[in-house]
Amino acid sequence: MVEQCSTEGCTNPRAYEHSRSRQCLECLARYRRTYYHKNREKQRQQEQLKLFVAMMARLQQYAREKFNAPLVVVYSWPDEKSRGLHGDSAIDQSELVDVIVQMRKLGIELVRVDDLTSGQPTDKITLDVEALLVQTPDRVVLLDTGLGPKVGGVLMQSLGQTGIQPDQVTDILITHAHGDHVGGLVTADGKPAFPHAAIHMSAPEWQWMQSLSNLKPVSDAIGPSVKTFKPGDTVLPGFTSVSLPGHTPGTIGALVALDRSGKFLLASDSVSVRATLDRDIIPRNTWNASALAKSLAEIRRFQQQGVTVLCGHDDAQWQSLGKGADAYD
Ligand SMILES: [Zn+2]
C-alpha cells in the first residue's frame, strides 16, 4: 500500500517509497522553492549591507577631501551593546551589528541616536522659529518674521506682548528667503503685514527669492518695500550684515552691538541649531555645503571674539535667552 504525503491536509501519495522525505512531489517542490527564496533574500541583504559600508567609506573620504572634516554617523539600529531584539527590522540583527563593527574599523565616528536625544522622541522634534526685535532711539527693527499666520506663525501675538503695533515697525531685516523667515511679512490674506516698514534683503537673496514660485505671492506683496544691500554692508546704523552664504545663496547674519549686553551675531539658519557649529554638522537642507563650511568658520571667528551667536531654531538656546522684561539692552 502507498503511503500518504505527510503534509497536513494533503491527500496525495508520498513521492518515492525509498526517499527519506515523506512528502508528495508537489509539496516537495513547494518546500524547495521557499528554501531557495529565503536564501536569495539573505544574499540580497548581505550585498546591500556590503554596499552600504562601501558607500560610508566613500563618504568618509569625500568629507576629508572636500571639507577636511570627519564623517559622523548617527544610527538607530542595534550595536554590540544592544541586547535582545531591537525594533522590527527585516534584516538580521547580527548583520546590522556587523555593519557597525565594520564602520568602526574604518575609523568613522559613530553616535547612537539615543545618546543625542537623551531619550526624547525621535519621530517628532520641537524647533522654535526665532524672530527678533531691536529697538533703537529712532527705529523699531524686526529681524526675520517667522512662518506667517497661515501656517501657525505667532509673530503678531509675540509683538503684541511687547506693546508694539505692526505699523510702528520701521525696518525689517531678512536673513534669508525661507518660508519660516519671510512668511510673517504678509497677513493671512496676503497683504503686507508691516505697512510702514522698509524690508532689507541682500541683493543675491532677493534675486533668488523672486525665482521661487512657492514664495511668489509674498515676493509680489513686498516687492515695492524691498531695499537690497550688498552682503557685508551696514544695513542700518548699528546693524552690520555679515555675508554667510551656504544655507541659501544670499544668507546674511546680522551683527548688532547693544549698549550693555555686548555684541550679538544673529546667525539665523547658518546655524539653525548649536550642533551645526559645535560638531561641524552640515545639515541636509543646505544649498551649498562648501560655502556653508566657510561661513561656519567665519561665525567661529566672531565667537572667538566674544560675540554671542544666536541660532535660527535652537529651542534649548531659546529657552536660555532673556525675553520680555529680561530682554537685552
Ligand atoms: Zn532656512
Ligand SMILES: [Zn+2]
Ligand atoms: Zn529657518
